[in-house]
């Protein structure tokens with residue numbers, strides 16, 4: 521196998537490194553990522569305090585992943601839009617608006633999931649005798 525063929529082989533470590541570098545860029549460059557980070561850490565702490573079940577943790581994991589993935593795709597669209605043109609362009613503007621709508625859908629869904637998991641626990645905690 522020559523060098524070129526080896527270059528064609530999938531390298532899971534390289535792919536992981538690239539993905540982590542993208543995640544680093546997401547956290548450093550997007551202010552909203554800090555809110556997602558705070559919300560994720562907050563949900564983990566609250567989940568530990570309220571002693572969530574395994575099933576409930578699964579839903580919290582899905583909710584957090586939904587928001588992070590939505591934000592990642594939105595940021596990717598923003599970068600691609602900016603690479604196409606920094607001038608005003610209705611198609612770029614519309615693409616960014618639609619990507620932002622995707623984030624909103626993910627965030628609202630995640631908030632509803634979190635409410636349905638934490639709500640009953642918090643109600644029990646507040647109203648117990």
Ligand SMILES: Nc1ncnc2c1ncn2[C@@H]1O[C@H](COP(=O)(O)OP(=O)(O)OP(=O)(O)O)[C@@H](O)[C@H]1O
Pocket residue numbers: 550551552598601605606607608609610612613614616617620
């Ligand atoms: N090149 C463009 N042409 C037309 N409209 C644009 C363009 N770039 C941005 N816009 C408009 O401005 C909005 C905000 O775009 P921008 O790239 O500033 O993202 P943002 O929402 O500020 O991103 P974030 O806060 O997540 O970094 C877009 O949703 C779009 O309506």
